[in-house]
Ligand SMILES: C=CC1=C(C)c2cc3[nH]c(cc4nc(cc5[nH]c(cc1n2)c(C)c5CCC(=O)O)C(CCC(=O)O)=C4C)c(C)c3C=C
Ligand SMILES: [Fe+2]
């Protein structure tokens with residue numbers, strides 16, 4: 001049986017919905033929650049492209065016995081009273097997006113936030129939108145650069161939900177916004193604000209989450225989109241080549257990942273006479289474990305141990321007003337051409353008078 005909409009009446013106003021998604025995060029910084037989260041995440045064939053029987057054995061036999069405890073300890077250092085930073089920032093982005101759209105004259109748009117893995121799930125997010133009468137759905141995965149491991153995986157989850165539905169909404173899906181001028185300007189604003197407060201450093205590092213080199217070799221545009229973001233951002237900031245670097249962080253597993261690696265770069269810079277760096281992560285729309293702990297703490301230690309003197313992490317865009325403005329303009333652009341929701345009030349009152357579904 002497909003999931004239906006038995007409460008439907010013709011008097012109901014068709015709505016437009018926006019589903020903002022991000023990667024997802026464990027429910028708690030505990031071993032059991034990490035095991036659940038990593039099991040779902042790392043079993044996704046978009047994330048780990050290894051033949052399933054072999055990967056099943058490695059994942060269940062080795063990784064899920066070691067990694068949950070290690071990752072839980074790392075997550076403990078970033079969780080706050082409010083919860084996981086990624087989720088907290090995402091929810092703030094959702095609230096701010098709703099307010100920005102209303103301010104721009106679209107208070108009819110329903111906004112939900114969902115996570116590809118864990119909670120709040122994409123399934124529940126789509127259900128909430130459908131329950132609100134959404135018949136036109138715009139999905140915005142908050143990954144500026146397209147990668148099969150993130151963006152396509154989100155599409156998989158949305159389409160998997162649709163496969164269970166009788167009445168699917170019209171769908172639009174934003175693949176990427178790595179070169180969207182307002183996004184570049186928002187990131188440049190964040191960096192300029194940091195410079196206003198702290199001054200500049202010898203180098204500005206743009207550090208992106210990595211993926212295996214093999215994915216690039218097989219046609220994933222992620223690497224190129226990261227470099228394009230860096231180039232546009234450098235141009236917006238008036239930086240010359242040599243003043244900024246593009247590096248890749250968060251390696252997982254033994255194979256080669258996109259290079260240069262952020263950690264190795266930071267370890268080598270002091271020997272080249274670079275003793276002050278600022279690091280910004282243009283691929284992370286929200287601060288999370290990988291920025292707060294890995295870039296903010298772990299990599300700082302590498303740089304300082306190698307002789308670096310000044311290391312600053314520049315916060316992600318999170319709910320910065322320039323970011324919310326960019327994302328809401330992006331949404332409005334992608335909503336163009338979809339008829340505004342309309343309601344036939346006469347028909348509605350007739351239907352109500354009859355007290356029956358029409
Ligand atoms: C921003 C884009 C991201 C890409 C591309 C990406 C690819 C990718 N990630 C892993 C493995 C892990 N990533 C983990 C955390 C994590 N990854 C992203 C984003 C991208 N990942 C974010 C935002 C986060 C943080 C989530 C949070 O809760 O704060 C983790 C879990 C953390 C840990 O245990 O160390 C893993 C594992 C792979 C294999 C991959 C591409 C193939
Ligand atoms: Fe990741």
Ligand SMILES: [Fe+2]
Nearest residue numbers: 250289290294
């Ligand atoms: Fe990491």
